[in-house]
Amino acid sequence: MLSLDLSTLKEAAMAVALGLMMGLERERSGFERRQEGGAEPQLRRATDGLPATHGSLGARTFALLTLLGWISVKVGGANVAMPIAVMAFATVMIGLYYFETSNSDRGLTTEIAALSAPLLGMLLTQDALLAVAVAVIVTLLLLSKPWIRAWIPKLHREDLIASIQLLIVFAILLPMLPIRALDPWGVLSPRKVGWMVALIASVDFMGYALSRVLGSRRGALMTGLVGGLVSSTIVTVTMARLAREDDSLRDEGQVAVLLACAVMGLRVGVLAAVVGGATLARPLLLPLGAMVLVLLGTSGWIYRASARQAHGEELPVRNPFHLKRAAAWGLALATVILVSAAARAWFGDRGLMLTAGLSGLADVDPITLAVSSQVHSMNLPAATAALAIVLAIGANTCAKTAFAWVSGGRAFGRRLAGALGASLAAALLVAWIQR
Numbered sequence: 001m002l003s004l005d006l007s008t009l010k011e012a013a014m015a016v017a018l019g020l021m022m023g024l025e026r027e028r029s030g031f032e033r034r035q036e037g038g039a040e041p042q043l044r045r046a047t048d049g050l051p052a053t054h055g056s057l058g059a060r061t062f063a064l065l066t067l068l069g070w071i072s073v074k075v076g077g078a079n080v081a082m083p084i085a086v087m088a089f090a091t092v093m094i095g096l097y098y099f100e101t102s103n104s105d106r107g108l109t110t111e112i113a114a115l116s117a118p119l120l121g122m123l124l125t126q127d128a129l130l131a132v133a134v135a136v137i138v139t140l141l142l143l144s145k146p147w148i149r150a151w152i153p154k155l156h157r158e159d160l161i162a163s164i165q166l167l168i169v170f171a172i173l174l175p176m177l178p179i180r181a182l183d184p185w186g187v188l189s190p191r192k193v194g195w196m197v198a199l200i201a202s203v204d205f206m207g208y209a210l211s212r213v214l215g216s217r218r219g220a221l222m223t224g225l226v227g228g229l230v231s232s233t234i235v236t237v238t239m240a241r242l243a244r245e246d247d248s249l250r251d252e253g254q255v256a257v258l259l260a261c262a263v264m265g266l267r268v269g270v271l272a273a274v275v276g277g278a279t280l281a282r283p284l285l286l287p288l289g290a291m292v293l294v295l296l297g298t299s300g301w302i303y304r305a306s307a308r309q310a311h312g313e314e315l316p317v318r319n320p321f322h323l324k325r326a327a328a329w330g331l332a333l334a335t336v337i338l339v340s341a342a343a344r345a346w347f348g349d350r351g352l353m354l355t356a357g358l359s360g361l362a363d364v365d366p367i368t369l370a371v372s373s374q375v376h377s378m379n380l381p382a383a384t385a386a387l388a389i390v391l392a393i394g395a396n397t398c399a400k401t402a403f404a405w406v407s408g409g410r411a412f413g414r415r416l417a418g419a420l421g422a423s424l425a426a427a428l429l430v431a432w433i434q435r
Helices: 006-036 059-074 081-101 110-126 128-141 145-154 159-175 188-215 215-228 234-243 245-278 280-309 323-347 351-363 365-377 382-408 410-435
Strands: none
Touching: 006 059, 006 110, 006 128, 059 081, 059 110, 081 110, 110 128, 110 188, 145 365, 188 215, 188 323, 215 234, 215 245, 234 382, 234 410, 245 280, 245 365, 245 382, 245 410, 280 365, 280 382, 280 410, 351 365, 351 382, 365 382
């Protein structure tokens, strides 16, 4: 028997709220359609002041449907007959309404959204957080109609093909790869290699999408800033390859790499502060700050010089998906990880600095987390831990410089080597003085 308590009433109110959220969007959308058609909306006499919908599926209908789905589970309990009967009833009523009011320009969006309302009420009894998340997603999809209509004429066929290819990689290919590492040191699994390939392809596609939206020059800036949150090495590989293919992309690619490295420095600082606390954050603040300032200053200088030479012209936008080249560079990165793991296994951990340098060749985040945790667990001096992290960043910077030179050519790698070297020298100098 259904017990009436505060939690039950709260759940019922939540069911009504989810329905209202979707229904209000539909009601407002209907009001806007009538305005565009030139019809004079009739105002309700009620105090809410919303325009009359002439029997359309609006806020109250959606709220009742969601509440009806919630009641069906609460009353039916473990018996699924009641929810099935409610869904059948809702389907028949919504179908009759559609055929009664449909016209040649009418879609099915509102009716399909209404069918999801009782299902959300049912889901609310099982997982409230998931029900709220799904309701928000449905509402956002309903709101996105103007944006989708505005963007569809701008889409190219290659945009859709690239999006489908990327979706296949993430949704189908990656889950099929085994997780267990196959190398003797247990550091590299096929799934990890797959993630590297997918990330390189994603950064490539992200740069293409941002270039389409913002223009190629501003798109390169955003690629560096956003890509640096994922992997500055992957941004380096992607931009170096693009610069080799088209020399006009060289300056923008260098700016993206420098910005990604600056974001990497900020990311490492945040990780160290979260795990190691203020004790480690203080000695890292100046070295990482010096590195980030040099990177930002150099990237700003290159961008301004490039903008003056370009006279506002946009660069050509290339094919957004290069899975074969992404796979090749993913394997190259995996090789770096294996080499560093083998060196540590064969020669041992000869001091924290050697370990940090070898680990940093592949990735900065693992050694950052390991060293930061030792500040409290093993009483590692904060200045020593900070120097180890800076050394790991230095090794990673050397690896990225090599990737840039090999993949992007001498012209692309030479300027990056100077900028990255200057930022690294500033960080190492400050860290060594502190120690």
